Amino acid sequence: MTKEKFKKALDVIGLPRLIVCSFFFAIVITAAVSGIDVASYFSSTLKYWGMWAIIVLAMIPSIKCGIGPNFGVSLGIVCGLLGSLLAIELNIGASVDAVLPGFGPWAAILFAMVFAGVSSWFVGVGYGKILNLVKGSEMTVTTYIGYSAIYLMCIVWFRAPFRSGEIIWPVIGAGVRNSVSMESSFGSLFNDFLGFSIGGIYIPTGILLVMILACLCVHLYFRTKTGIAITAAGSNPTFARASGINVDKMRVKGIAISTMLGALGIVVYTQGFGYLQAYTAPLQMGFVCVASVLIGGATTTKASIAHVLIGTFIYQGLIIFTPPVSNHLLAGTDISDTMRQIIQNGVILYALTQTKGGSD
Amino acid sequence: MENEYVLKMEGIAKEYYGNRVLKGVELKVKRGEIHALMGENGAGKSTLMNILFGMPVIHSTGGFEGTIEFDGKPVNIDNPHTAMELGIGMVHQEFMLIPGFTVTENVKLGREITEPTVASSIFGKSLEKLDKPTMAADTRKALDTIGLGVEEYAMVAGMPVGYMQFVEIAREIDKTGIKLLIFDEPTAVLTETEAERLLDTMRVIASKGIAIIFITHRINEVIDVTDSMTVLRDGTFVDRLETKDTTAARIAELMIGRKVEKLVDDTDEDNRVISDDDIMLSLKDFYVEMPGEKVKGVDLQVRRGEVLGIGGLAGQGKVGIPNGILGLYPAEGEIIFDGEKVEPSKLGDALHKGIAFVSEDRRGVGLLLEESIEQNTIFTSMQIQGKFLKKFGPITQFDKKAAKEHTLNMIKALDIRCTGPDQYAGRLSGGNQQKVCLARAITMEPKLLVVSEPTRGIDIGAKKLVLELLAKMNREQGMTIIMVSSELNELRSLCDRIAIVSDGKLAGIFAPDASDAEYGLAMSGVTEGGQA
Numbered sequence: 001m002t003k004e005k006f007k008k009a010l011d012v013i014g015l016p017r018l019i020v021c022s023f024f025f026a027i028v029i030t031a032a033v034s035g036i037d038v039a040s041y042f043s044s045t046l047k048y049w050g051m052w053a054i055i056v057l058a059m060i061p062s063i064k065c066g067i068g069p070n071f072g073v074s075l076g077i078v079c080g081l082l083g084s085l086l087a088i089e090l091n092i093g094a095s096v097d098a099v100l101p102g103f104g105p106w107a108a109i110l111f112a113m114v115f116a117g118v119s120s121w122f123v124g125v126g127y128g129k130i131l132n133l134v135k136g137s138e139m140t141v142t143t144y145i146g147y148s149a150i151y152l153m154c155i156v157w158f159r160a161p162f163r164s165g166e167i168i169w170p171v172i173g174a175g176v177r178n179s180v181s182m183e184s185s186f187g188s189l190f191n192d193f194l195g196f197s198i199g200g201i202y203i204p205t206g207i208l209l210v211m212i213l214a215c216l217c218v219h220l221y222f223r224t225k226t227g228i229a230i231t232a233a234g235s236n237p238t239f240a241r242a243s244g245i246n247v248d249k250m251r252v253k254g255i256a257i258s259t260m261l262g263a264l265g266i267v268v269y270t271q272g273f274g275y276l277q278a279y280t281a282p283l284q285m286g287f288v289c290v291a292s293v294l295i296g297g298a299t300t301t302k303a304s305i306a307h308v309l310i311g312t313f314i315y316q317g318l319i320i321f322t323p324p325v326s327n328h329l330l331a332g333t334d335i336s337d338t339m340r341q342i343i344q345n346g347v348i349l350y351a352l353t354q355t356k357g358g359s360d
Numbered sequence: 361m362e363n364e365y366v367l368k369m370e371g372i373a374k375e376y377y378g379n380r381v382l383k384g385v386e387l388k389v390k391r392g393e394i395h396a397l398m399g400e401n402g403a404g405k406s407t408l409m410n411i412l413f414g415m416p417v418i419h420s421t422g423g424f425e426g427t428i429e430f431d432g433k434p435v436n437i438d439n440p441h442t443a444m445e446l447g448i449g450m451v452h453q454e455f456m457l458i459p460g461f462t463v464t465e466n467v468k469l470g471r472e473i474t475e476p477t478v479a480s481s482i483f484g485k486s487l488e489k490l491d492k493p494t495m496a497a498d499t500r501k502a503l504d505t506i507g508l509g510v511e512e513y514a515m516v517a518g519m520p521v522g523y524m525q526f527v528e529i530a531r532e533i534d535k536t537g538i539k540l541l542i543f544d545e546p547t548a549v550l551t552e553t554e555a556e557r558l559l560d561t562m563r564v565i566a567s568k569g570i571a572i573i574f575i576t577h578r579i580n581e582v583i584d585v586t587d588s589m590t591v592l593r594d595g596t597f598v599d600r601l602e603t604k605d606t607t608a609a610r611i612a613e614l615m616i617g618r619k620v621e622k623l624v625d626d627t628d629e630d631n632r633v634i635s636d637d638d639i640m641l642s643l644k645d646f647y648v649e650m651p652g653e654k655v656k657g658v659d660l661q662v663r664r665g666e667v668l669g670i671g672g673l674a675g676q677g678k679v680g681i682p683n684g685i686l687g688l689y690p691a692e693g694e695i696i697f698d699g700e701k702v703e704p705s706k707l708g709d710a711l712h713k714g715i716a717f718v719s720e721d722r723r724g725v726g727l728l729l730e731e732s733i734e735q736n737t738i739f740t741s742m743q744i745q746g747k748f749l750k751k752f753g754p755i756t757q758f759d760k761k762a763a764k765e766h767t768l769n770m771i772k773a774l775d776i777r778c779t780g781p782d783q784y785a786g787r788l789s790g791g792n793q794q795k796v797c798l799a800r801a802i803t804m805e806p807k808l809l810v811v812s813e814p815t816r817g818i819d820i821g822a823k824k825l826v827l828e829l830l831a832k833m834n835r836e837q838g839m840t841i842i843m844v845s846s847e848l849n850e851l852r853s854l855c856d857r858i859a860i861v862s863d864g865k866l867a868g869i870f871a872p873d874a875s876d877a878e879y880g881l882a883m884s885g886v887t888e889g890g891q892a
Contacts, residue, residue, distance in 0.1 A: 228743075229743055232735075
């Protein structure tokens with residue numbers, strides 16, 4: 001061995017990934033040693049894993065089609081938020097429940113997803129067309145677009161002519177509150193579905209099933225003719241052209257699917273979180289997604305579903321385990337959010353230093 | 361006179377990463393003569409000039425063997441600065457001029473004439489003031505020498521290409537003590553009249569006692585203007601000739617040379633029927649806007665069942681033809697394929713109609729380096745013809761089993777050396793990568809196969825295999841093949857007819873056994889015509 005073997009293994013895993021993973025395991029072990037209730041934090045990690053997985057999945061099509069990590073996934077997120085709000089505004093849950101008792105929340109989430117999916121597709125197509133005009137600086141542009149979308153929607157949220165008492169500012173009689181409770185529509189629907197406890201750990205079966213289903217759909221999509229063409233267009237655009245593929249069209253498709261996954265993802269996230277947070281709450285979500293998939297082993301040019309699952313789990317685990325451990329060790333400080341910022345932005349920065357300049 | 365030669369390079373040899381590109385070349389240039397350096401692409405002309413100029417690329421790859429004598433004294437030129445100090449100047453093929461500067465500023469760049477100022481007496485020479493009148497006067501003198509009427513204070517940006525070339529020359533002759541001037545294909549970018557002016561200028565410069573090395577492919581220019589020449593072929597020295605003792609045909613023959621190796625064993629009997637009336641592909645007035653390989657109006661007919669070669673020197677447009685047909689670069693003109701019109705502006709149209717293409721740029725265009733051999737083999741066929749897909753209503757799914765089976769067959773048939781169908785194409789050797797490219801083309805089961813530079817960058821053994829494979833597909837399956845190659849020898853060993861492209865136009869179509877002189881002249885753009 002083994003120096004070479006070790007170096008080779010390190011090359012495969014990547015130094016930052018190794019540090020983040022070791023850090024995660026160190027935190028978990030410290031938690032166990034210091035008598036923190038590991039089981040309950042582990043249950044939360046499982047829950048947040050399922051809630052985030054679909055939004056992080058949105059990174060796969062954008063990376064595969066050659067655009068790179070989609071920092072502007074917020075475009076999809078606002079579509080998803082709009083869909084969820086409309087489900088409350090139109091009171092879909094209660095009206096369906098009156099006819100088919102017990103199916104109200106399912107109808108509400110279905111409505112939210114269909115609206116989110118369709119609207120985000122159109123938004124994504126426009127977004128993709130913009131990105132085709134700025135080849136070579138996609139990552140910068142996606143970041144700006146993501147921020148702009150959030151702030152533009154802040155104005156919309158504030159003045160939007162909603163009528164439902166659960167959404168509006170009571171004083172103004174319109175707009176969207178900072179956080180809207182999902183209890184009356186589809187809050188915790190998947191999280192509680194078929195859930196059970198085992199050895200003190202709560203398994204949120206429903207949300208995990210949704211996560212697996214979403215991964216399966218993405219996997220199958222990238223085995224279709226179009227999916228393979230998208231991958232080829234991202235991997236070598238001139239090769240794809242020589243095989244008669246319209247590369248720009250494939251990029252638009254890739255980014256539209258990414259936006260759509262972002263929209264569906266936020267519906268699932270809101271469902272689990274129990275509250276819908278508009279305004280600047282989703283501002284950092286793009287960065288969380290990018291960091292997650294990179295921690296999982298993706299690069300800015302290659303990503304797989306395994307990267308998404310591993311990365312999301314570790315990232316969410318870190319966020320959930322760090323506060324209790326840091327409070328225990330360094331009582332009275334709030335180092336955990338600082339750690340999260342360092343890890344999140346550090347991993348993104350590292351990945352960017354590894355990209356080779358230009359689009360090809 | 362004991363040192364009649366201003367430059368004597370002897371026994372020059374150079375290796376790039378184990379590949380000997382120069383094998384004991386000699387170059388001798390007399391004072392005040394115009395000496396041509398001739399050879400095909402890859403003959404070693406640029407390497408020789410890089411050595412003479414002390415370019416870093418030579419010294420960072422292990423230097424060279426042999427001796428250089430300049431002006432009667434042995435010299436060691438280890439960087440371009442030394443070369444300039446000795447009095448060697450170079451007029452580059454790509455202009456090294458700053459567009460936003462005036463002619464004077466460009467001519468005097470780096471050699472400005474300055475006068476002291478108050479600041480410079482304190483802070484040193486870098487703060488001295490430019491002596492513009494003297495600089496302008498010097499420049500005027502240089503411009504007058506070469507007969508360029510342009511104002512010395514004119515901006516270089518926006519000048520015609522020909523003028524830029526002359527400004528570049530003015531810069532070189534303005535240098536004091538210049539003894540040898542190298543012209544690297546100076547006429548390639550010029551119009552005919554500009555080129556003639558340039559040749560006149562060269563005569564003027566030579567008459568002032570400055571020796572000139574003239575690098576060109578154009579034999580008629582060489583006959584016109586030079587006193588003597590050195591011919592290189594494949595990195596070896598062929599001959600040094602006095603221009604007055606030779607002919608264009610003789611030069612062409614020396615440049616091409618008959619290579620003895622036979623690349624294809626033609627033991628299979630040939631029972632193909634090729635008729636002039638059965639046309640597979642016809643190009644009419646075909647233009648392609650491919651940078652560096654422009655096609656400027658070609659009419660060409662390919663008969664069903666034949667192997668047509670397209671040859672010519674680099675940059676003359678031969679590579680543009682297949683890329684234009686496939687629609688990878690903007691093309692104009694009429695393409696009739698098997699009775700159908702092919703629209704080059706519609707991406708993939710040629711593929712849909714049954715033309716398969718193997719690109720000259722294997723790693724850039726030809727392969728998905730980060731994907732498996734299997735994906736590379738079936739990709740185009742799947743996208744264009746819908747093979748290797750299972751259909752569930754409107755939803756398609758990749759048929760891994762069929763793809764694997766097909767790829768295994770291809771690996772066996774083409775003898776691709778790999779660990780299996782899942783190995784990444786990027787990990788294969790050049791020859792095996794080329795076979796994967798061919799496998800993809802064959803998977804399309806095309807009516808016409810277009811291969812561009814199929815043997816570029818692969819070793820001799822793999823070359824032979826690739827060529828034999830092409831021959832086999834043509835003889836056994838009756839596939840019509842267009843083969844574009846820089847290696848004439850390769851074309852001659854496989855093709856039924858060889859079209860030579862020069863300056864974006866068809867210079868002639870020849871039989872494979874036509875003489876070297878005929879090929880050489882056509883490549884150099886001397887004659888039109890030739891029929892087979």
